[in-house]
Amino acid sequence: MKKKVLIMAGYYLPSVKGGGPIQSIKNIVDNLSDRFDFYIVAADRDLGDSKPFENIEVDKWVQVGKANVYYTDISILNWQKTKMIIDCSQCKVMYLNSFFDYKFTIVPLVLYKLNKVYVNKIIVAPRGQFSPGALGLKSKKKKLFINASKLFGLYKNLLWHATADSEKEHIQKIFGEEINIIVANNLTANYSDLTYDKNLEKSEGELRIVFVSRIHPKKNLKQAIQLLQKINGTVILNIYGPIEDSEYWDDCKREIALLPSNVKVVYQGIVNHEEIIIVFKNHHVFLLPTLGENFGHVISEAFIGGCPVIISDQTPWRGLEEAQVGWDIELNCKQKFIDSIQECVDLNNEEFKKLSKNAFLYGKKRSNRIEDLENTLILFE
Secondary structure (H helix, E strand, O other), X not given: OOEEEEEEEEOOOOOOOOOHHHHXXXXXXXXXXXXXXXXXXXXXXXXXXOOOOOOOOOOOEEEEOOEEEEEEOHHHOOHHHHHHHHHHHOOOEEEEOOOOOHHHHHHHHHHHHOOOOOOOEEEEOOOOOOOHHHHOOOHHHHHHHHHHHHHOOOOOOOEEEEOOHHHHHHHHHHHOOOOEEEEOOOOOOOOOOOOOOOOOOOOOOEEEEEEEOOEOHHHOHHHHHHHHHHOOOEEEEEEEOOEOOXXXXXXXXXXXXXXXXXXXXXXXXXXXXXXXXXHHHOOOEEEXXXXXOOOOHHHHHHHHOOOOEEEEXXXXXXXXXXXXXXXXXXXXXXXXXXXXXXXXXXXXXXXXXXXXXHHHHHHHHHOOOHHHHHHHHHHHO
């Protein structure tokens, strides 16, 4: 009999606004469902939506792909209902997909500490929430909760899931080096059968850039736009992603209005995950000066779409310039960002094709390595 694992997800398919953690969970399910039965608790609507998804059954376990999912209205998800869901799942391993989430992490943990629910193992995945960039947003409130959680021992005697050595260091910096922690890189989709087939041409002096992420200060779109002010050549920046912070988006639009006439910026809305590789195949470069990513599924997908990446150094994707697949740059080195973008503008077709194919092969090589699968298995055993 397979071991049953309960994942308190917050958001799951068909959600698209919940970001990378949705794909992280889906990839765990798709890769490990032959070893574990996964039960997922998720909102019955997408992030920020007032209406539930169409054509889904709520408040019961339903089959979604290779997992059993319990969709519910978060607004009425109270302590008693959370206990009922955990009890009826009959899972002995509980995976909490956030550190700060009240209803999907804090409530289940308190129920466990009060002996109201019974599981043999609890795993917490902070999902990059302890990176310096992430902690810098609403820092006072976060520091207050972290200190309170330490005082009451809320996160004592559990297992931490870090998706990179850098995230392990961030967690240990807050909770100490003696904590129980496993580094298991996020799993990806299976790309083993793919071949390079990007047909996009490139002329010197022109560049199609894409930004794919939530419109949120953490993703740093505002800086991405500002970097284009000093670029020579014809540049198009297409922005894809949900507008999670409308005030921040207003700031971004003001920056767009200041750009010179050689730079065109278009907001393209939300892209379905099934189409994301196609989006990357239609662009030359992926730009994401993020304040912090614990993994960055979208970076992996950019590589598979043949897009060299220009990203910050606040992700596990490092040494990219040496590998000739992109650039990972310190956030305060704005001139390096500008120089890298300009270098891409100046590439001819032959030079771009070489860089693009390198990116694809690099992404394919880095996907679902044996050690990543083994470490994820250990996490749930």
